[in-house]
Amino acid sequence: MTALNIDIENLISKNADNFEVSKVFKSYLNTYISSIDTILQNSIGKDFLVKHTKQTDKFIIALYKYILRKHFGSYLPMGSSVPICLIALGSYGREQLCIYSDIDLMILYEDIKGYNLKEVMEEFITLAWDCGIKLGSRVHELKDVQTSVKEDVTIKTSLIESRLIYGSKHLWYSYENILFKIRKTKQLDFILEKNLEHSLRLKKYPLKMQANIKDGYGGMRESNTLFWFANIIYGVTKVRDLMNILFTEEEYQKYRISLEYIFQIRNHLHNIAGKKLDVINFDVLPELSTRLGFKNTPLHTKERQLMAKTLEYLHNIHSFTSIMIKKITRKIEFKKENIPLLKKYRYKKNIYIIENKIYCSYHLKSKTLTYILKELLLLPKEVEEFDASYIYYLKKTKHPSFLTTEHKKLIKSILLKESLSILLNLLYQAGLFRLVLPVCKKITHQPQFDGYHDLPVDLHSILNITFFENIQDPFVKNVFDKMSKTDQKLAKIATLFHDIGKGRKKDHHETGEKLFKSFGSFLSFEPSSIKIISKLIRYHNQMSMYATNEDVYSEKIILNFTGIVQNKRFLDMLYVLTYCDISAVGKNIYSSATSALLKELYFQTLPAFENTELLSESARKLSKINAIKKLPAYNKLSVIMKRKISYIASSQLFLQLKAKDILDLAIKAKEVQDYIYRIKNEEVLSIQIIRSKALNIGYLLGKLEFLDIGSMNIFKLYDEKKCFEIKFTQKIDDSDLLYIEDIIKNSFDMSKKTKLIVPIINKKDILVDINHTSFLASLKIKTADQKGLLAFITNILDDYNIEIESAKMYISRGKVRDLFLIEKNGNFASNVDEIINLLCVKSKV
Structure with a gap:
């Protein structure tokens, strides 16, 4: 200077x-x-x-x-x-x-x-x-x-x-x-306001894979809050000055090392970005990991190593600050008049249960793991939360050099408890998760870079159990309630351990299966139970994959899926596990669309357990026609009308709809001269159009591109009439319904054109099966979610006079999986290469 x-x-x-x-x-x-x-x-x-x-x-x-x-x-x-x-x-x-x-x-x-x-x-x-x-x-x-x-x-x-x-x-x-x-x-007012502010901030910035190291879980703001309270109440200028007063040197060193690492990350984040940046986003990971000295190994990339260490240290900071903040502020929050009430709420010596939350003295001495596990097993059912004082008490648990036979029995008993989720969260917060469940050692603080999961593997697994114990989907809850108590427990254990194979070099499904076989034997589970749980872990994502990727009305697909699940008992357990797994991925990932897809796969699979012959399209169509013939409204129809229903060409109509709905649709179509339509705007927006005159489908979908489409079915009826059913993923404002009506009406003007957005589709993301079924070919496209994607694809197929039977769209975290079922009329098979080139026109550019 x-x-x-x-x-x-x-x-x-x-x-x-x-x-x-x-x-x-x-x-x-x-x-x-x-x-x-x-x-x-x-x-x-x-x-x-x-x-x-x-x-x-x-x-x-x-x-x-x-x-x-x-x-x-x-x-x-x-x-x-x-x-x-x-x-x-x-x-x-x-x-x-x-x-x-x-x-x-x-x-x-x-x-x-x-x-x-x-x-x-x-x-x-x-x-x-x-x-x-x-x-x-x-x-x-x-x-x-x-x-x-x-x-x-x-x-x-x-x-x-x-x-x-x-x-x-x-x-x-x-x-x-x-x-x-x-x-x-006004120390108390300050503490209460800051605690509220801190709580709201953690709700706004919870722990996520793209961690906020300033305002989020375990971030610098938590460290600041601890300092503010220490300064206000004790008058210290450094948290370190409270060593041996509120915490030990070992506790402080673990916290300080973690905080130092977060400081390093923040310095490099700012320097890499050239601006203020406090979120470790995926874009900066490669350079950040290199600057911090990480190198790729045969098992883990440098980015994975960086995030695993970051997640661990953020947890260390959160654990230390949350406990010490409570320990510091009790000095101000304490009221002498509450002392007589302690006797009323005393659970055992120095431990109290108040409003379903368990508290204890900070001066409780450390106990053995055996003692702690027995205490957890005996906790009253009404306990729902644990105060920082009780978490601190468990953190002081004496770690054994190895798990004894008694430890194993106690751990097994904990896994079989009805209220398991609160205990798992407690063990995680107290740093006992890996000790009690050593098979989870590799997944603790294990990051997930799939752009899909919000949480690291350990927290995702624990959250699965929260959803398991609080099933919100009525149909899944009904399936669960009908399961035996034994199957419910086995499904819960499989749900907890479904990802234990992650963090290793080999496929985590197969690795997880092997790991649980060993761990199940370690805990003395019955061989039959180990077999079921291991199989659920091996195939835990199959129901989701089939429901969102495949044509669940195809005989071939259902037979493949049935070959995995084999019986209704296993299907029920897998269904519940799948619900929990998807729900725990992130907010709103388990949507009404996801629910409908899983439910449909479940129903399409059930007949296969009784008679595989019922899976053929012709057999299912015949069965549905027989069911229609038993309906009272059918007997009132003319002979000609009855014959028309029998000759409806669309196999998907008979596979997807109930007998009564098919009959209602056929009767409604009888009166159609040009077209009729129906718009529903309940949970989601849906449109049904029955037409005899030509529909400009490219124009219709192009004008509706501002909405996300979940599925589209096109059913051939009779007398050249068709039914179009389009279901969207969201509800719209009622004030916009008139606009939707105008779009539908204008779509019957074949001269209308709309400028279509050309999306980017790569050839490697397209899969064609000319012989999907006896009557249908299939076109699968997996790509980035882009506006106008469905309109663009449909328009190209329409130009070749290709008849679409149905289209299924599944959108999640910026990715879309589209499945088109196409009628075999020769136009698709003979032009498939040209069609693929047109679909990929922008990727070439």
């Missing part, structure tokens, strides 16, 4: 204006920023943050001194004589300033006659911005500080992190006296 000061002095001697001065400051600042790569190589974590903070101090001080020099000239007083203090706040005050962090600065002053302070302060702030220093500044007069804090708790939070950069020592000492009073004023 000496060179900068010399350059500034030279400019002052030349009476240079602020613009010239700001250019010099900006030049030095840019030179420093460009050197950060080198500094980061030699300084990591907190060390870099402190150095960066001190460097920023120097720039701030140099600017301020220049302003004073300009205003006072040769009569410049001592810096401490001017009644102004430059005070760092927030991360700047904590000496945790990252490269692109906000520079929070408070200019404190005392309005003394004889100093033109306001002009000095205004010019200082303006010049700082001109130099490229983006100050988040606030200006307070000393006498107004206490009043400002009373009006806004956010100001109190900022002030307790105050650090003097430069200025009047006398003014600073006066300010410190006020700070002492602020810390002691």
